[in-house]
Amino acid sequence: MSAPCRILVLGASSAMAQAYARRRAATGASFLLVGLNATxxxxxxxxxxxxxxxxxxxxxxDLADLAGIETRAADLRGRFGEPDEVLIAYGELPDQAESERDLDAARHAFEVxxxxxxxxxxALLKDRPPQAPLALITIGSVAGDRGxxxxxVYGAAKGGLDRFLEGLAQKHAGTPVRIVTVKPGFVDSPMTDAIAKGALFASPDAVGADIVRAVEKGRRVVYAPWFWWVIMAIIRNLPWFVFRRLRI
Ligand SMILES: NC(=O)c1ccc[n+]([C@@H]2O[C@H](COP(=O)([O-])OP(=O)(O)OC[C@H]3O[C@@H](n4cnc5c(N)ncnc54)[C@H](OP(=O)(O)O)[C@@H]3O)[C@@H](O)[C@H]2O)c1
Structure with missing residues (x-):
């Protein structure tokens, strides 16, 4: 990985984003950190x-506020210059039952x-000089692999994001713009505070290290940790008559 570089982080207080950024800081990268809470x-x-x-x-x-995203993106690019890397890490884990009861909650989950x-x-790619190298890293989720x-609701949002990034990666194949999709499984971060932790939980730091390796190797999609690739391949390929009976 060449350094130094300029990294724009959307959702910079995310535990996984911090773990990734700390590793990149050690290589001399500079940061523009964007998020909800100044402290x-x-x-x-x-x-x-x-x-x-x-x-x-x-x-x-508020990155989920849809109003004025284009203007705010232009302001960030003007202030920081064109970033060499963008890490998009913000997100929310909605309560599924609440999303089915309250459509405003569901809409918020899709929007965020x-x-x-x-x-x-x-907005960040619009009018970008075509020869400027960029690694665009987005944290999706294994939840997007099968409804x-x-x-x-969360799975559909992350699944939609997965399709969007797949198409974007195809559009930019062979150009200096690299699209990296990170699909973590369970991660022990503030997002999962309310969930009892089991053996499948990874640390944000382990995911941060996986993201560094994925960017260095030019991977398009990385499951983090890697074994989620196996788990999700099985879940994706379960025939419907089996899948419909599972309570997952
Ligand atoms: N944890 C998991 O098990 C898991 C698994 C798969 C995928 N993911 C995905 O991984 C990404 C990072 O999550 P994490 O585990 O690192 O959780 P986290 O530490 O709770 O980070 C989530 C971040 O999103 C920020 N955020 C939420 N809504 C925002 C908004 N409207 N505007 C700006 N920032 C906003 C939060 O900011 P504040 O702290 O200021 O509220 C927080 O920094 C998310 O996209 C999540 O969906 C997580």
């Missing part, structure tokens, strides 16, 4: 500077996990 972002910026980043600026905003992410990507009764 949390300032703490992340301090940590990255202590880890070796020559610069780490912050910008606070898919619609806004896709619009941010389009399941227990979380199909």
């Amino acid at each position: 949390r972002l300032a703490a992340v910026a301090d940590d990255l500077r202590a880890s070796g980043a020559p610069a780490a600026e912050i910008a606070t905003m 996990n898919f619609v806004s992410v896709a619009l941010w990507i389009l 399941r009764a227990s979380n199909f």
Whole structure:
């Protein structure tokens, strides 16, 4: 991985984003950290500077607010310059039952996990110099690989994002723009605070290391940890007459 470079992080207080950014700070990368909460972002910026980043600026905003994404993306690019890497890490795990009862909650889940992410990507790529190298890294989820009764609103949002990124990667194949989709399984982060932890849970740090390797190797899709590729291949290929009986 060549360094130094400029990394724009959307959802920079995410545990996985911090783990990735800390590793990249040690290679001399500079950061523009975007998220909801200035105090949390300032703490992340301090940590990255202590880890070796020559610069780490912050910008606070609600990234899921669909209004003015194009203008805000242009402002960030004007302030920071064209980034060499973009990491999109923000997201929310909605309560499935609530999303089925309350359509505003469902709409929010789609907007935060898919619609806004896709619009941010389009806005960040718009009018970008075609020869400028870029690694665009987006954190999706294994939940997008197959619709399941227990979380199909979140799964549909992440699945839509997966299709969007697949098409984008095909569009940019052979160009300096690399599209990297990260599909974590269960990760022990604030997002899963309310969930009892089992053997399949990984640490944000392990996922951060997987993302670094995926970017270095130029992978288009990475399951994190790797064994989720096997689990999801089985789940995706289960015939319907078996799948419909499972309670997952
Ligand atoms: N944890 C898992 O098991 C798991 C599994 C698969 C995929 N993922 C995905 O991995 C990504 C990172 O999650 P994580 O596990 O690192 O969880 P996390 O530490 O809870 O990070 C989620 C981040 O999203 C930010 N965020 C949420 N809504 C936002 C908004 N409207 N505008 C700006 N920022 C917003 C949060 O900001 P605040 O902290 O300021 O609220 C938080 O920093 C997410 O896309 C998630 O869907 C997670």
